[in-house]
Amino acid sequence: MLNEKYRLTNIREDKDIKSLSKAQFPGPHCPLFGAVMTASYIEDLTLLIIGTEECTYYGKDFAMIRQNGKDRVYSAVLEQHDITFGCEEDLKDIIIKIDREEKPKALMVITTCVVELIGEDTTSILRSLKDEVDTKLLIVKTEHFKCNSHIEGVEKALEQLASLMTPMEKKEKTVNILGFKYLGVENTELYKELKKNGVNISMTIPTKVNMETIQKAAESSLNIVVEHTALSLAKEMEKSLGIPYVIFPKALDLDKIVEAYEQIGDILDIKFDSLINEKYKSVTSDLIAAEQLLKNKSFIYGNTPFSCFEFSDFLVGLGMVPIVIQCRELVKSDREVMDRLIDKGVNPYIVRMANIAPLRRIYGELSPDYYFGHESPMILAEHNIVQIVTDNCAKKIGFEKITEVLGTILEEKGIFSLLDEKKSTMEDEVRDKIKNLKNMPAPMKKVLLNMKEIPDGMKEALLTLDDNDSMVEMMKNHRASM
Amino acid sequence: MKLYKNNPIASDRMGILWTLNGINDAVIIEFGPAGTTHFSIEGLMQFGADTSAKTFTTHMDEHDVTFGNEDRIIDAILEIDEIEKPEYIFVIGSSITSIIGIDLESVRFQVEDRVDSKIILLPDCDFQNDFTHGVDETLQILVNEITKKSPKMEKLPFYNILGLGIYNYNQSSDFKEIKRLMKENFSLELGTTFMLDTNIKDIEQASKALINIVLHKEGLEAAKLLEEAYDQPYIYLTPYGIEGTKKWLNSISELLNMEITPTEDNSEINRVVYKENMLKRRVARLDNNKLCFNNNNISYKYLEEYLYKLGFKKTVDEREAIIRFSDGIEALHNQNVIQISPPSFRQDNEYPYLPIMGYRGAYYLVQQINNTLTKAELSQ
Numbered sequence: 001m002l003n004e005k006y007r008l009t010n011i012r013e014d015k016d017i018k019s020l021s022k023a024q025f026p027g028p029h030c031p032l033f034g035a036v037m038t039a040s041y042i043e044d045l046t047l048l049i050i051g052t053e054e055c056t057y058y059g060k061d062f063a064m065i066r067q068n069g070k071d072r073v074y075s076a077v078l079e080q081h082d083i084t085f086g087c088e089e090d091l092k093d094i095i096i097k098i099d100r101e102e103k104p105k106a107l108m109v110i111t112t113c114v115v116e117l118i119g120e121d122t123t124s125i126l127r128s129l130k131d132e133v134d135t136k137l138l139i140v141k142t143e144h145f146k147c148n149s150h151i152e153g154v155e156k157a158l159e160q161l162a163s164l165m166t167p168m169e170k171k172e173k174t175v176n177i178l179g180f181k182y183l184g185v186e187n188t189e190l191y192k193e194l195k196k197n198g199v200n201i202s203m204t205i206p207t208k209v210n211m212e213t214i215q216k217a218a219e220s221s222l223n224i225v226v227e228h229t230a231l232s233l234a235k236e237m238e239k240s241l242g243i244p245y246v247i248f249p250k251a252l253d254l255d256k257i258v259e260a261y262e263q264i265g266d267i268l269d270i271k272f273d274s275l276i277n278e279k280y281k282s283v284t285s286d287l288i289a290a291e292q293l294l295k296n297k298s299f300i301y302g303n304t305p306f307s308c309f310e311f312s313d314f315l316v317g318l319g320m321v322p323i324v325i326q327c328r329e330l331v332k333s334d335r336e337v338m339d340r341l342i343d344k345g346v347n348p349y350i351v352r353m354a355n356i357a358p359l360r361r362i363y364g365e366l367s368p369d370y371y372f373g374h375e376s377p378m379i380l381a382e383h384n385i386v387q388i389v390t391d392n393c394a395k396k397i398g399f400e401k402i403t404e405v406l407g408t409i410l411e412e413k414g415i416f417s418l419l420d421e422k423k424s425t426m427e428d429e430v431r432d433k434i435k436n437l438k439n440m441p442a443p444m445k446k447v448l449l450n451m452k453e454i455p456d457g458m459k460e461a462l463l464t465l466d467d468n469d470s471m472v473e474m475m476k477n478h479r480a481s482m
Numbered sequence: 483m484k485l486y487k488n489n490p491i492a493s494d495r496m497g498i499l500w501t502l503n504g505i506n507d508a509v510i511i512e513f514g515p516a517g518t519t520h521f522s523i524e525g526l527m528q529f530g531a532d533t534s535a536k537t538f539t540t541h542m543d544e545h546d547v548t549f550g551n552e553d554r555i556i557d558a559i560l561e562i563d564e565i566e567k568p569e570y571i572f573v574i575g576s577s578i579t580s581i582i583g584i585d586l587e588s589v590r591f592q593v594e595d596r597v598d599s600k601i602i603l604l605p606d607c608d609f610q611n612d613f614t615h616g617v618d619e620t621l622q623i624l625v626n627e628i629t630k631k632s633p634k635m636e637k638l639p640f641y642n643i644l645g646l647g648i649y650n651y652n653q654s655s656d657f658k659e660i661k662r663l664m665k666e667n668f669s670l671e672l673g674t675t676f677m678l679d680t681n682i683k684d685i686e687q688a689s690k691a692l693i694n695i696v697l698h699k700e701g702l703e704a705a706k707l708l709e710e711a712y713d714q715p716y717i718y719l720t721p722y723g724i725e726g727t728k729k730w731l732n733s734i735s736e737l738l739n740m741e742i743t744p745t746e747d748n749s750e751i752n753r754v755v756y757k758e759n760m761l762k763r764r765v766a767r768l769d770n771n772k773l774c775f776n777n778n779n780i781s782y783k784y785l786e787e788y789l790y791k792l793g794f795k796k797t798v799d800e801r802e803a804i805i806r807f808s809d810g811i812e813a814l815h816n817q818n819v820i821q822i823s824p825p826s827f828r829q830d831n832e833y834p835y836l837p838i839m840g841y842r843g844a845y846y847l848v849q850q851i852n853n854t855l856t857k858a859e860l861s862q
Contacts, residue, residue, distance in 0.1 A: 019541075021558075021561055021565075022540065022554060022557035022558040022560075022561045023511055023538035023539070023540065023558035023561050023562050024516060024519075024538060024539050024540070024541060025536065025537070025538050025539070026519065026520050026523050026539075027516030027517070027519050027520050027538075027539040027541055028516050028517070028520065028541075029517055029520050029521075030515060030516065030517020030518070030520070030521070031517075032517060033517060033520075033521070050483075052493060052495075052577045052607070052609070053490045053491060053492055053493035053496065053612075054492075054493055054495060054496055054518060054521075054522070054577070055518070055521075056486070056490050057489050057490050057492055057493075057496070057525075057825075058518075058521035058522070058524075058525055060486075060488075060489050060490075061489065061525060061528070061825065061827075062521075064811075064827055065827070065828070069811075069814060069815075069827055069828075074485060074486065074487055075485070075486040075489075075490045076483050076484070076485055076486075077483065077484045077485075077486065077490045078483055078609065079483060079484065079609055079610060080608065080609040080610045082483050082609075083581060083609055087483045090483035091483065094483065094485045097485065098485075113515055113577065113578055114577050114578070114581065117547065117578060117581055117582070118581070143515075144515035144516065144517045144518075144542075145515050145542050145543055145544055145546070145547045145578065146543075146544050148541070148543075150517070354516075354520075358565075
C-alpha cells in the first residue's frame with residue numbers, strides 16, 4: 001500500500017501527495033466549513049450562503065451549533081433555472097431584501113462549488129449593489145474542487161474582514177493579535193508580556209471582536225499574526241491601512257520565537273531581554289531532557305494544530321523518527337522545512353490527510369511508538385501505539401508553546417485530555433486499581449489512565465476486576481467482549 | 483433562487499443518502515468534492531439513529547471538473563470492491579457531476595466486468611426535488627435492484643415497513659410501537675424496513691413478507707412495485723389515535739384475512755379514550771382552536787385527520803395558530819410548537835418509548851397536546 005513514490009524525497013508539489021486509497025473516508029472538510037467557522041466567531045456578522053440545499057443546510061447547521069442557535073445565517077438555494085440561466089437578478093433581490101428588512105451591519109456572502117462552476121460573477125454583482133444597500137458586503141468563494149481542505153475558507157473569510165476597517169489615527173503601543181481562534185488570549189505568554197510592557201491589545205481577531213469593534217482595528221500600530229491563516233488579512237491591512245505585521249511563529253523553533261519577540265520589541269520600542277534569556281535557557285534544558293526520553297522513538301503524524309512538516313521537524317530534532325506524515329495540502333513555506341527534514345536524514349512516507357481507514361490496516365506492520373492526532377484510542381491501543389493529542393497546545397503563544405508540547409508528549413495526553421476535567425474519590429480509586437492491575441494490556445491501561453473522566457458504568461466494572469483472571473474472562477463477567 | 487432564514491428543505495440527494503444510511507451494511511461511494519460527504523456524515527448525528535453504513539468520497543479537483551475525468555470514481559469502485567467486498571456498491575454523483583454531465587451509466591459499463599460487487603447507480607441531482615422524492619426513488623431502486631433480483635421467497639409470517647426512515651422525527655419510538663402492535667395483534671415479525679435498522683440480506687428477502695405497511699407516502703410507490711411483483715398487499719395508513727389505530731389494525735386483518743388477537747386487558751386503551759374525550763372537551767371550549775403544520779414536506783395527512791377529529795381547525799397562518807406542528811428549530815424557540823420533523827438542534831430523541839403512532843402514541847400525543855396548550859395559553 002505504501003509506495004516508494006510516496007517518500008518525502010519524491011514529493012515536489014502538492015499533486016505528488018497521494019491518498020492511501022481512492023475512496024476516502026471521511027475526507028477533508030471544505031472551505032465552506034472554514035469560512036462559516038471563522039465568521040461564526042463574530043456574533044453579529046450576518047452570512048448569506050449561496051449554493052445547493054445540501055451546502056446551505058449543513059452550513060446553517062454548523063453555524064447554529066457554533067453560535068448556540070443564535071446564528072445569523074441565510075441560505076440562497078439555487079434552482080434548476082439558476083443553474084442554466086444564472087442568478088444575478090435573484091441574488092440582487094435577495095441582498096436588497098436582507099438589507100432592507102434585517103439591516104445587518106455587514107453581510108458576508110459565501111459562494112459554494114456550484115455558483116463558481118456556472119461562472120456567476122458574484123464579485124461584480126456585489127460591487128454593483130454597493131450604492132444601493134447600506135450594509136457592507138463581503139465575498140468569500142469556497143469551491144472545494146480548487147483546494148483540498150477548509151483552510152482556504154478560513155483565510156479568505158479573515159482577509160475579507162479588512163474591508164470592514166477604515167483608516168484611523170494610530171495609537172502608540174497598541175496592537176492587534178490576528179488568527180488566535182480560542183478563548184483566553186489573556187492567559188497566553190505573549191499577551192501577558194505585552195501587557196507587562198504597557199502595550200494595549202486592541203483586539204484579537206477573530207475571537208474577540210464584533211462588528212462595532214472591528215472597525216477600530218486600524219487604530220493599532222502593529223498586527224501580530226499568530227496563525228498563518230491570518231497572514232492574508234495582515235497583508236491586506238498593511239496595504240490598505242498601513243499597519244505593519246510580525247509573524248509570531250506557530251512552529252516550535254526557539255530561535256524564531258526569539259526573533260518574533262525582538263521584532264515586536266523593535267517596532268514597539270520595548271525590550272523582552274529578560275524573558276528571552278530566562279525562557280531560552282529553561283526551554284533548552286527541557287528539550288535536552290525530552291530528547292533523552294524520546295530519542296529513536298518512531299511516530300505517525302496524523303494531525304495537530306501545527307504544520308505537519310514543522311511539527312515533524314521539531315520531533316526529529318528530539319531524535320524521533322517519522323514513519324508516515326499525513327499532509328493536508330502542500331504550501332510554499334513547506335519546501336524549506338521538507339528539505340531540512342531530508343538533510344536530517346529522514347525520509348518518511350507523505351500521504352494525504354483525512355483518510356485513516358486504509359492506514360488502520362497497516363498500523364501493525366508499521367508499528368510506530370506514537371500517533372500524533374485524532375484517531376480511535378482503542379484502535380491505536382490494539383497496536384500498542386501511544387496517542388498524543390496536541391490541540392490544547394495551540395492555545396499557547398510564545399516559549400510556553402514548546403513547554404506545553406513537551407509536557408503533552410511526556411505525559412502521553414491522548415484524545416481524552418480534551419474532555420473537561422471532573423474528578424471524584426471513586427475516580428482516584430479506579431485509577432489506583434488500574435495502575436496496579438497486572439493482567440490489563442499496557443496500551444489499554446494508558447488509554448484508561450489518560451481519560452479525564454471514566455464513565456460510571458466502567459468505574460464499577462474496573463473496581464471489581466479480579467486481576468487473577470484473564471482480561472477476556474474479566475470482561476465476560478461484566479457482559480463485555482473484546 | 484429561494485431565500486431561507488431557517489434551514490432550507492433538504493434536497494433529493496440528501497434523501498437518497500438518508501435512506502441508504504439506514505441500511506447497516508450499505509456501501510456508498512460519492513463522486514464529488516469531499517466536503518459534502520464529510521458534512522453529510524456528520525449531519526446524520528442530528529437524527530439520533532444508529533447508522534453504520536459506509537460512505538466514501540472520491541473528492542474532485544479542477545482537472546476532473548474541467549475534463550470530466552472519471553478515473554477517480556472508477557478507481558474508487560475497484561478499490562472498494564477489492565477491500566470491502568460488499569455485495570452491492572451504491573454509486574452517487576454530486577451537484578458538480580450533474581452539471582458537468584458525468585455519465586455514471588458509462589462508468590458502470592466500464593467497471594462492471596472487473597468487480598464482484600453489483601453496482602447500483604443512484605439518480606443525479608435535479609436541483610428541483612426535495613428529500614421525500616429522493617427517499618421515494620431510492621426505495622423503488624432498492625426494490626427493483628435488490629429485492630426483485632433475488633429469488634422469489636415463500637410467504638412467511640413477516641411484514642415489511644415502508645416509509646419510516648432515520649430522518650423521521652420520533653422514528654425509534656414509532657418503530658417500536660408498530661412492531662409491538664404487529665406482534666401482539668397478529669404474531670407477525672418484522673421482515674425489513676428497507677431504510678431503518680435493516681441490512682441488505684433482509685431487503686433481498688422482502689418478498690417473504692405477507693404484507694407491506696406504508697407509514698409515510700415516500701414508501702407508497704415501492705409498495706406498489708412489491709404488490710405487482712409478488713402479489714404482496716400493502717396498506718397505506720398511519721395509526722394515529724385510538725380509532726385510527728383500530729382502523730389500521732382492522733385493515734391489516736382484512737387484507738391478511740387474519741383475526742386480531744383479542745386483548746385481555748383493555749384498561750390502557752380505555753384510559754386513552756377517556757383522555758382523548760377530555761381533550762376534545764378542552765378543545766371545544768378554546769377561543770382559538772386553530773393549528774398549523776410546517777412539516778418540511780413530509781406528509782402527515784393521517785395525523786392531521788386525527789387532530790381535526792379532536793376538534794382542532796386548520797390554519798396556514800402560523801401567527802393565528804394556538805399549536806404548531808413543526809421542526810426542532812421552531813420547537814426550541816416557541817412554547818406552542820410540537821416537533822414532528824427534522825432538523826433538530828442538540829435535541830436528543832433516542833428514548834424509544836414515546837411514540838405518537840399506535841395506542842401508546844395516542845396516549846403520549848394527547849398528553850403532549852394538553853401540555854403544549856397549557857404553555858401556549860400561559861404565554862398569551
